[in-house]
């Protein structure tokens with residue numbers, strides 16, 4: 001039996017080197033539509049996405065993270081994933097699931113993507129989260145989980161192989177076997 005979703009997840013790898021070629025707006029919209037189908041706690045859909053295409057703005061966003069945001073600088077599109085936390089206990093989970101959908105959706109369109117983590121990361125002066133919210137004019141009740149760097153792939157990594165999956169991480173009935 002073919003398993004298209006498994007094939008897609010085996011192919012998906014983080015891309016940190018991007019070409020300068022643009023991503024079509026329609027492709028970005030399709031990726032975001034898929035992100036909007038992600039499950040969320042209580043079905044509240046509290047995750048918001050700020051799509052940034054302006055290169056200078058992307059550079060400024062990258063600068064808000066003290067270290068490790070280099071892949072963003074090369075990207076063509078930066079999706080900043082954030083949640084209205086005023087009534088959302090599980091905001092990290094909600095934003096993580098939506099982010100995962102973006103990574104998989106990007107791969108489906110053969111677009112490279114990388115999760116650049118923001119939550120609990122230092123900025124230049126304040127936290128990276130606060131600095132990005134100030135830059136993008138985001139209300140105080142929101143928190144930023146990450147930025148997803150998107151672009152045409154400039155590097156090609158080996159796909160995951162089905163026979164090298166961490167199958168030992170799957171436990172049946174009990175974690176340890178009962179003797």
Ligand SMILES: Cc1cc2nc3c(=O)[nH]c(=O)nc-3n(C[C@H](O)[C@H](O)[C@H](O)COP(=O)(O)O)c2cc1C
Nearest residue numbers: 012013014015016068069071114115116117118157
């Ligand atoms: C919660 C989380 C945080 C991550 N943060 C970063 C990051 O800040 N910078 C980065 O380059 N990659 C980041 N990544 C990507 C991981 O480094 C990458 O998924 C991992 O090395 C496995 O490689 P793969 O994505 O090619 O399977 C993050 C991934 C996750 C799930």
